[in-house]
Amino acid sequence: MHAFPEERVKMTLVDLLAIPSPTGYAHRAVDFVEKRLGSLGLETVRDNKGGLRVTLNGKNDRHHRYITAHVDTLGAMVKEIKPDGRLKLTKIGGFGWFSVDGAYCRVHTRDGREHSGTILASHTSVHVYHDAEKQPRSDETMEVRLDLAANSAEEVRKQGIRVGDFVSFEPMIEWTETGFIKARHLDDKAAVAVLIELIAAFAKSGRRPAHTTHFYFSCYEEVGFGANSAIPPDVREFLAVDMGALGSGQTGDEFSVSICAKDSSGPYHYGLTQFLVRLAEEHDIRHQVDIYPRYGSDASAAVRAGHDVMHALCGPGVDASHAYERTHRDALEQTWRLLDAYLMTSLPDTRESVNDGFAQRTAARA
Template sequence: MTYQWNQSETIELLKELVEIPSPSGYTMDVMTKISALLTQWNVEYKTTHKGAVIATIPGENQKQHRLLTAHVDTLGAMVKEIKPSGRLKLSLVGGFKFNAIEGENCLIHKADGSTVSGTILLHQTTVHVYKDAGTAERSADNMEVRLDVKAFSKDEVRGLGIEVGDFVSFQPRFEATASGYVKSRHLDDKASTALVLQLVKKLSETKEQLPYTTHFYISNNEEIGYGGNASIPLETQEYIAVDMGAIGDGQESDEYTVSICAKDSSGPYHYGLTRHLIALAQTNSIDYKVDIYPYYGSDASAAISAGHDIKHALFGPGIEASHSYERTHTDSLKAAAALLHAYVLSPLVS
């Protein structure tokens, strides 16, 4: 059966997800949203102690299971220090560089649930004052948050309710262009999350029979290394991480196809399951690329490292400029959605 992908609905859901702040460690609001969607679709789910959500759709075979995961946690930061000037020093959450967030607007999430806005800047930004504005290292010592309030000392900032340890989220700046591009922060991995949730919604509506009981694991700690490495049902035989394809020099992945990962920094993915995904793409005329990501890890590799006896693989839409202001194309989203659907209907790899 050809998967009827609803582009406008998927893009709308993706926009909604990226606009809910959810840096790793501060994902409560987005997980509440996902739980509400699953309830609305009458899909059974459970919440783990770590806060992840696992939705389950029973299949014809209930003794052998498969699991697909996408992560909804994102890059972010925490307040490391309130400087004497009233500006903030940051500690990064997730693997990225300060230059990727220079000039970005942000929110400081206070303990009472309210926020204060600000902008992340190099201390020596003003070229009319600082000779080294262009050459100064973009580091934790040189970068700071300029708050959008009249607070000029540590005590005044603390009087606003801002403290060390408060989370900081980055403005996503979501935009869907008429030419089919989607630009936003946090497409890693909210693009895949939107695709997985749309598949769950479609299956709940059509009542399409899956060959095996299938779990859809929305992880909330992937960016810090341990998102989907626990609470995996014992019956699970195959584990698919639905995560972004990395684009750059020497890479095969692009913004217009689904990227299938053969190997990342953790080592090769399961050969048989990876070849199975390639065969499904070929049989179903899905545009794909096979790639190796040298500086990359996934929830699937984390699950293997945790000792789970599973076959693991990874695929997802190609994302340009990962861990910065990212971009993909609806062609890539559509191809990843088609492979998702083909996979959940396919036989297990022997």
């Protein structure tokens, strides 16, 4: 297996997190991935939606694999410029307003300017508003306080700000001495960083994966249709690499790779999911099998779109998903190891059980 390049993954992740990429405005992050893969001498292709695909030729070119991670993140758009110059927003992606109360943000204008600001409730000052603590955080009460000397809608418009401008949330990145990475948008840039460096490891080592594998970096996952089209016809296995959701009632943690058995779209493909579990057991990879009741992925989107593929989902455990998130370098390493093992191993013949296939391989080695 390829050794986990912790420092490379760390640098790539920090660089990615610093790039604003709310869904619909993710081109800068795609540019970053394209440049990084291009520096390895790899040919990349963009589809009409703006996603990026790179292919590694494998030993088996008859049955292909498709592995995705998404560069797009949560964000917002300007919904209204209020008479006092503050901005009302509309959400991009599924998050609660509580999770961005007090967050720093940037407004990206159509003419290329960027303006900083803070997302606040309209009744934030406890010295002025009796209901500051209890005011609901909602579409109607949340607003952007711009860092501009502009106190009217007209003055704000003079700065190039218009309805429909994208708003990104500052990531607030910190990598602790204890190995934790804290930031917004670890969903899904943690997985993207792992995949970029894993592709680089294969390119540099000259090793070929067991199957021809397409890696796709999608840019509309947060709104449900990131990787549900333009899938090559030879693809048989579809693996989404996305965060594992942690919390009460979940089995995952910040130190393991999570393998999803079921989310809001229903169960994932039993054979492919079991294959990932057996690989983790066989290679002593720390993992947890989990169920995400309020979650969907690029893999579930592809199946819903009608693609005839076996679909599965895995990724690093991430705490406080869709808020100020946190994971640990160990979860990144375990995700790397599982993906590396998966790329180098063929799924047993689907006409036999996955368990039997592993038993046969184990007996053959003995």
